[in-house]
Amino acid sequence: MKGARIFRTIQVKLIIIYVLLILIGMQLIGVYFISTMKTSLMESFTNNLNEQANILTKFVEQTLSPSPQNANTTDEQTLEDLRGIVSTLFSINEAEIQVLDASGKVLTTSVPSHQSYVGRKNTTLAVSRALQGIRDNEQEMVGEDNVRKKVVAKPAFYEGKIIGAVYIVASMNELFETINRVNGIFMSGMLIALGLTGILSVLLAHTITNPIKGLTRHATQVAEGRFDQQVPVHGDDEIGQLSEAFNEMTGRLQEALSAIEEEKEKLASILTNMSDGVIATDEHGIVAVTNRRAREMLDIEIGHGVPLTELLGLSEERMAQLRGLSEQVIMIRKEKPEYEHNYTMRVTFTPIHRRDKSASGTIVVLQDVTEQExxxxxxxxxxxxxxxxxxxxxxxxxxxxxxxxxxxxxxxxxxxxxxxxxxxxxxxxxxxxxxxxxxxxxDSSQAPLRRQETDIAEMLEEVADRFSFQLRQKSIHAEVQIAEEITPAWLDRDQIDQVLDNLVSNAIKYTMDGGSIELSAIMTDAGSISISVKDTGIGIPKKDLSRIFDRFYRVDKARSRNMGGTGLGLSIAREIIKAHGGTITLDSEWNEGTIVTFTLPTLQERGTAE
Structure with missing residues (x-):
């Protein structure tokens, strides 16, 4: 497998391509060159052979012709003349020359070992064609010694009659040896060229693939989040331009990722600190993102991967209607122990659309509207x-x-x-x-506080004095207790007097004759002044304590109205104490009495308004 992977590399592919191109090119050149050279040598060899055959034919025609000059010549002399011409003038290496008469009998041969052929007929096709007067008689053959030979036969004429023929059989060994030597030289040159090409292709491929390997390494580092690496640029060629583009891309990618991370952190911070709950789902309605407020409102620890229908308690049919093309708003009410009334949420469904207008998810915003309700x-x-x-x-x-x-x-x-x-x-x-x-x-903060230094003990004594007549009428005993550590406080005396008057008036109204009322002031551990109005009246039922400070709320509506109450006294008292930065509480037992306590911070600096 490792070897197979090597052949998949660009470097090896480039080397193979270069070598194959050179090999194919040289093969084409070699085939063309060898073929052309072989054809040329063959033509030259054949032409030379034909020229010698034509010359010999001329001598044979002169020798065998029955001319007057040959009238006194005997047959024996004629044969001697032919042997001399064949052996001396036309000696061809590794070639056999035969002179034949008109009947095809061999008159002489240039090969001593073939003297037995003299007087016999040569029945080869080339001879037969030559004796028929055909001049171009050429053929190739492989002899008994497994040597390729060239055969040429030429007819000899005298006054238009065939008087004989010349038959030449020449060996082509030397020709093919020359061709083989050229082939060997060409193959050696080709191997040397291939070797040099391989070396050069390795070097060239190395110069191309090394920058690509560097780009690959840096791309891997970028994929791992390392953007501080730069690809070296070695030139202005395409690879150099690619390296520059890669470096620029890395820089922009780093900036883009930094911006995305910053926006992601901002979004996460916004989602975490939102007062509304946010839920994001995919196209199948599975929750992908929830913020902390949403988990608190739904009373869950982990919402990721849960169907939205399960979180909100809705049916699949209802959810399909809400995941439409437009924004949908519904109200969901749940019961929670910490809420007196039902816990109410406004749920807004907003679809997320792709570019093709199809929905890819839903954003759900949860708003706690319990207090609003x-x-x-x-x-x-x-x-x-x-x-x-x-x-x-x-x-x-x-x-x-x-x-x-x-x-x-x-x-x-x-x-x-x-x-x-x-x-x-x-x-x-x-x-x-x-x-x-x-x-x-x-409510509209249009009643500014006019603070002044106030003696708490004196203020409570004056309150008791203001109601002394009503207290004597109902034989109610009033007592004022002031702790020793009480110090003067900066407050709006008129408004605090209004609070005390309301509390003492209520205590007198709902305390039977002969009862008692106690006004006390102590210092709390937090350094505030705590003032209490305690009575032994009819008290308030437990069910009414949570709403006693609501406007127009009365425990006994008919009785309160007959006593002249408006149902706003405690509400006004609470707003005045809140404006001073304090708190007010009420504790009561039915038929046992009531105690109302409010705290006021002790301010050290004098002020006229808040």
Missing amino acids: KLEQSRREFVANVSHELRTPLTTIKSYAEALEDGALQEKELGERFVGVIRNEVERMIRLVTDLLHLSRL
């Missing part, structure tokens, strides 16, 4: 309570006014009583409107 409910109750509180006295005023108009005004005693009722109801409405305006100013 509670405030909306409180607002509705507040409007209803205000309407009710105003409608009752207005109805009474209208009724008594109509009675006066119908004649009650003529009766002095009855008319005065009706006018007194109308006056009381108007005063009650004035108190209600005054309290509402006071609450409105507190």
Whole structure:
């Protein structure tokens, strides 16, 4: 397998390509050269052989012709002449020359060992064709000694008649030896060229593949997150330009990844610190991302990989409707022990679209609207309570006014009583409107605090003195207890007096004759002043304690209204204490009494407003 991988490398492929190109090129050149050289040598050999055959034919025609000059020559002399011509003038290395008469009998031969052929007929095809008067008689043959030979036969004429023929058989050994030597030289040159080409191709491939290997190493390092490495640039060629482009790409990629990481951290920080819950799902509705707030709202530890239907408690059909092409909003209510009412979430489904308009997921935003729902409910109750509180006295005023108009005004005693009722109801409405305006100013921070140095003990004593008449009327014992460590505090004396007046007034209203009320002030461990109003009255049921500071909330509505209360006193007290930076609490047991405690920070610097 390792050897197979080697042949897959670019360097080896380049070497093989170069060597194969050179090999194919030299083979084509060699084939063409050898073929051309062989053809040329063969033509030269054949032409030389034909020329010698033609010359010999001329001598044979002169010798064998029955001319007057040959009339006195005997046959024996003629044969001697032919032997002399063949042996002396036309001696061809490794060639046999035969002179034949018109019948095809061999008159003489140049090969001594073939003297037995003399007087016999030569029946070869070339001779037969020559004796028939055909001049171009050439053929190649392989002799008994396994040597390739060239055969040429030429006819001899005298006055248009064939008087004989010349038959030449020449060995082609020397010709093919020459061709073989040329082939050997060419093969040696080709091998040397291939060797040099291989060496040069290795060097050339090395110069090409080394930068590519370097690019590969650096690309691997970049893939591993190491962007500080730079590819060396060795020239202005294509590889050099590629290296420069790679370095530039690495720099831009590093900048892009840094920007992405920065944006990712920002997004993670935003998601983590969002007051709303965020859930991201894939196209199949499986949760991919949840932030901390979403997990808190859904009361889960890990939401990743869970179907959204399971997290929100929705059916598949309902979820399919919500994952539409547009934004969808639903309300989900759950019961939680820490909430008095149902825990309410506004869930917004926003689809994520690809470029082809298909949905690739959904973003779900969870908003806790429990307090908003509670405030909306409180607002509705507040409007209803205000309407009710105003409608009752207005109805009474209208009724008594109509009675006066119908004649009650003529009766002095009855008319005065009706006018007194109308006056009381108007005063009650004035108190209600005054309290509402006071609450409105507190809510909108339009009632600035005018702080002054106040002696706590003196303030509580004055409160007790203001209610001494009511206390004596109901035989209620009032006691003021001030801790020794109490120091003067900077506060808005008028508003704190209003709080104390409201608390003491409530304590007197709901304490039976002969009861007791205690006003106390102590220092807390946190350095604040804690002021308490404790009574032995009828108390407040446990079910009403959580709403006792709500506006217009009354434990016994009919009784409270008959006592002249507006249901806003404790609400105003809470807003005043909150404006001072303190807290107010109420603890009560039914038929055992009530204790209201509020804390005020002790400010060391004097101020006129906040």
